[in-house]
Amino acid sequence: MLDAAIVVAVLGLLIWLAYRGISVLVLAPVLALLAAGLSGQPVLATLTQIFMQAAGNFIVLLFPLFLLGAVFGKMMEASGSATSIARATTGWLGRERAILSIVLACAILTYGGVSLFVVAFAVFPVAAALFREAGVSRRLIPATIGLGAFTFTMTALPGTPAIQNLIPMPFFGTTPFAAPGIGLIAGAVMLGVGQAWLSWRERSLRRAGEGYEAPAAALPEGGSTLRREIRERAQGEGFDTLELSPLDRSEAHGMAQSDLPGFGIAALPIVLVVALNLVMLNLVLPALDTAYLAEPPFGPTTLSSVQGMWAIIAALSLSILATWALNRRRLAAPGKTLSEGANASVLPIFNTAALVGFGAVIAGLPAFEVIRNAMLGMAPGNPLISLAISVSVLAGITGSASGGMGIALQTMGETYLASGAAAGISPELLHRVTTIATGGLDALPHNGAVISLLTICGLTHREAYGDIFVVAVLGPILSLVVAIALGTMLGSF
Template sequence: MIGLAGVLLALGLLIFLAYRGISVLLLAPAMALLAAIFAGAPLLGLYTQVFMTSAGGFVISFFPLFLLGAIFGRLMDDSGAARAIAQGLVARLGGGQAILAVVLACAILTYGGVSLFVVAFAIYPIAASLFREADIPKRLIPATIALGAFTFTMTALPGTPAIQNAIPMPFFGTTPFAAPGLGILAALVMFGAGQWWLMRRAASARARGEGYGDHADHAPASSPDMRERAAGEGFDLAEIEPMPAPAQPPFLLAVLPVVVVILANLIFSSFVIPAWDTAFLAEPRFGGVGLSSVLGVWSIILALSAAILVLVATNWGRLASVKTSLDAGANASVLPIFNTASLVGFGAVIAALPAFDLVRQGVLGIGGENPLVSLAIAVNVLAGITGSASGGMSIALSTLGDTYVQMGAAAGIAPEALHRITAIATGGLDSLPHNGAVVTLLAICGLTHRQSYGDLAMVAVVFPLLALVVAILAASFLGAF
């Protein structure tokens, strides 16, 4: 029981201190060793042989995705493509569809691989102008951005290059397009329910005579506190704040790199890479693995690389300095991956302690003979505890991933269904008030939790949980589709 108390104390302190702005790079190993002290385990052995080995393995597996994703997002911002997409949608939908225009603009950008922080900085000024013109309460802007950037494009839509969709691939031997039907079903629930809620809230405000409000709109800029909060989520705002707005490309040219990401991802994962001779992977120097272990990661690497080349080639004259953009994107990739890797190391240490057997039995016992229920709860709760979707998923899969693969096989559940449920489950409790992305988004918009978190919670917590339940039911009765 002392060991279990140490695990719970370590988790509790991780939540509290991360919320206070202390770096996860420091917190994760410190809290892991605290739990080890309660268990009477060898500290240095756990740190160098378990924590660092697991954290290093995560970096080895996923650094290219973080690197290329950050570079792509930076180039989309510096070229003006991100703003061109948002303004192009506004022009096509009209000011009367302000909420839908903002949601779709955020969705297109994040589905194409642009960081949600870049999206928030790029979209907020446009959203503020639209909402003021349509006389929609400003307090609804954070929820509108969150619906497009934090929910269905991050976890549900098949093919998204988001890290939440990439992390399950090596565990389940799947691709970014695993169980596309389940993902689309969940995405429709999130988008439909979220859009209905926001429109309903706007109509209710209009009926009460509540308009945009007396707000002195500001250009989004990060304060030291915002940088600290965002660092807890794994982003360096100093590296992703936009440069002065460049001349924007035409709408179709701006959308082209996003289309390339999705189509190239599909083509590489479904047709090109499977046709290669990859027998060499069975050799010890290549890890002795099968193609399924690397297929998903390879396809995203190639898709993002192709999109970056297209983006640079079509916007060369609009980029003030390609070198500066590339350097800034590369620098912005380091903190996110090392923060997430530290959480993976924390999970590995906890899993190596004797007390974890009690936690494991309790978690695996949830849901009876359906491992999808247990998997979904474990991932969602850990995402809520850590305030990070990727962090919660990483801890759950690093500690219980192999077990869920075995349970899924025994229950006749396809790995693709396990992948999609895992990804969808990262959304929901991850967006509790202490989440770094939530705190930063509210600060960008110049609003408080009291003003805006209620609506944000509905679209980013409640409806994703509803979509998760729908997806689990569909997967349980219909399987992966």
């Protein structure tokens, strides 16, 4: 009982301190060692032999994907491609469909592998101008961006290069296109629920007399003060998040509107990521002689175990080169852009690796065996339910989709793969349910992406989080239930 209380207390501390803004790079090792010490485990051995080993293995396994994804996103941002796609999408649909146009703009960018943080910074000025012109309440902007960037393109759509769709590959021997039919249906549920909610909220706020700016009486106590503080903090980082128009913002980055690439040029690298991934998986890699993979220096392993990783590495690498070739005139300092993208990959992978190390330490404590058995015993006849709950809960606790997934797969991935095989469940279905399960509870208030999005938009949790909760928590959870039901009845498709 005491050991279980220690685990619960440490997890509670992780949530609370992360919400207070303390980096998980500090929290994860400190709290992991605290839990080990209180449980009677040797602290230094826990640090060097468990925490560091698990964190290091995660980095070794997935560093190329984090690196290439961040570089690609930075190239899309620096070339003006992200802004061009956002403007073109909103221009086609017009202000009458302001919410849908922003959702689709975010979806296009994130499905192409652009970081959700880059998307938020690129799309917010466009959304602010469009919502102001259409008279849509600005408090809906965070949920609108969140629906397009944090949900279906991150976890459900087959082929997305989002890291949440790539982490399961080495554990299950799958590809980014695992269980495509279930992914598409789950994605449609997320989009449908989120869009229906935001449309209803738009109408409700209009009937209440709230336009782009909420009436003074509708603002929560202290809201204006906190908004001013957020503006000042954002300006200190170089972003005037509340005042810049789309044109001002692009010019602030050294690019006038006339210098932006056309939509075709801007979107081509995104198309290439998906298309090249498919070509590598189905044509190029199967045609190679990979008998050398059976030799000791390379594992030994098989092509099926690594082809998903190889395909996305090749697709992202070639798409980065294509982005540079298409935008050579716009990328005045490609070396600097490359370095900035590489630097931007470091913090996300180390944050996630630290959480994986934390999970490995917790998994080694006596109390975890009880927790693990309880999770595995939730639905002994259907591992999909246990897998979904485990990943969802861990993502919620850590406030990180990739972190929660990393902990679950690192500690129980082999068990779920074996139990899935025994129950006739394919690795592809396990992959898709795992990715969908990372969405939902990961978007609780302490999530770093949620906090950053609200800061970019200059709004507080009290003003805007309720709508984020519906589109980024409830919608994905409903889609997860649908995915599990379909997978149970029909298998992977």
